Amino acid sequence: xxxxxxxxxxxxxxxxxxxxxxxxxxxxxxxxxxxxxxxxxxxxxxxxxxxxxxxxxxxxxxxxxxxxxxxxxxxxxxxxxxxxxxxxxxxxxxxxxxxxxxxxxxxxxxxxxxxxxxxxxxxxxxxxxxxxxxxxxxxxxxxxxxxxxxxxxxxxxxxxxxxxxxxxxxxxxxxxxxxxxxxxxxxxxxxxxxxxxxxxxxxxxxxxxxxxxxxxxxxxxxxxxxxxxxxxxxxxxxxxxxxxxxxxxxxxxxxxxxxxxxxxxxxxxxxxxxxxxxxxxxxxxxxxxxxxxxxxxxxxxxxxxxxxxxxxxxxxxxxxxxxxxxxxxxxxxxxxxxxxxxxxxxxxxxxxxxxxxx
Numbered sequence: 001x002x003x004x005x006x007x008x009x010x011x012x013x014x015x016x017x018x019x020x021x022x023x024x025x026x027x028x029x030x031x032x033x034x035x036x037x038x039x040x041x042x043x044x045x046x047x048x049x050x051x052x053x054x055x056x057x058x059x060x061x062x063x064x065x066x067x068x069x070x071x072x073x074x075x076x077x078x079x080x081x082x083x084x085x086x087x088x089x090x091x092x093x094x095x096x097x098x099x100x101x102x103x104x105x106x107x108x109x110x111x112x113x114x115x116x117x118x119x120x121x122x123x124x125x126x127x128x129x130x131x132x133x134x135x136x137x138x139x140x141x142x143x144x145x146x147x148x149x150x151x152x153x154x155x156x157x158x159x160x161x162x163x164x165x166x167x168x169x170x171x172x173x174x175x176x177x178x179x180x181x182x183x184x185x186x187x188x189x190x191x192x193x194x195x196x197x198x199x200x201x202x203x204x205x206x207x208x209x210x211x212x213x214x215x216x217x218x219x220x221x222x223x224x225x226x227x228x229x230x231x232x233x234x235x236x237x238x239x240x241x242x243x244x245x246x247x248x249x250x251x252x253x254x255x256x257x258x259x260x261x262x263x264x265x266x267x268x269x270x271x272x273x274x275x276x277x278x279x280x281x282x283x284x285x286x287x288x289x290x291x292x293x294x295x296x297x298x299x300x301x302x303x304x305x306x307x308x309x310x311x312x313x314x315x316x317x318x319x320x321x322x323x324x325x326x327x328x329x330x331x332x333x334x335x336x337x338x339x340x341x342x343x344x345x346x347x348x349x350x351x352x353x354x355x356x357x358x
Contacts, residue, residue: 221235
């Protein structure tokens, strides 16, 4: 009989071989050497098609210590096909691995990974709130709607805003004051003062228009300039003399005689004198009263009023006091009906009047 209970296949040669037993072939025959269940058992080469879980018929008592699934070949294990080597997950076919059920992650595993089921929704809500808040602030509170221009008298508001680059609808947060100042000062007619931003959506641009305060001729061309020596106007028609501006004489010009350029003088003391003198004249409001200023000698300044008085001012010191003294003396002389002559304000506290020679 074979290992599974059938007839044993004859070995090569075609004739059956006698059964090999544990008691034969030189094995001990005594009670102490061979137990009963070891007699007449197979101990030669294992059958090629034998089942290793089938017990020898000489040892039925082993069945009592084995699982019923092993004895009766029950269970999923016995229904699988093997290839002779250990059957593991790595030996499964691609189809079996694909068909294997996938274990779902539970709430416990999600929490163990540090993720809450509602965390994504909360994050999405926060993002939406932030975007909504930004849009509200951008297009309501920080959206520039009211733009005011101050300090202009000649140029219109629209022209100044065009030069500054400020437009309605701009964001107050992105409105760069330094860039606005650069654009304003880039126009020779304007000077930047400040830019004030207010919430909601308001901005005030304060500028100063350059004002011509004097005029001079050079190379047959008439020029006007402001107190900072910025050339404002030029013409070859010498008959277009500004009636309300002061004619400046004795300038030592180096360069800069172009509209939009700053006049450069060889004598730096003249540059300082022009700025200081015309600033004080504007403060005292007497620019329109002075017809001519001779600056050829900065140590001995001479001016002439429009009503015929010659004013000797000496050097550049105490310009404010000297001009104020000139105005007071002139007013007194007009009350006395004295015209012409020279007013010396070298010592502004003690002015001296000299009538003109008859």
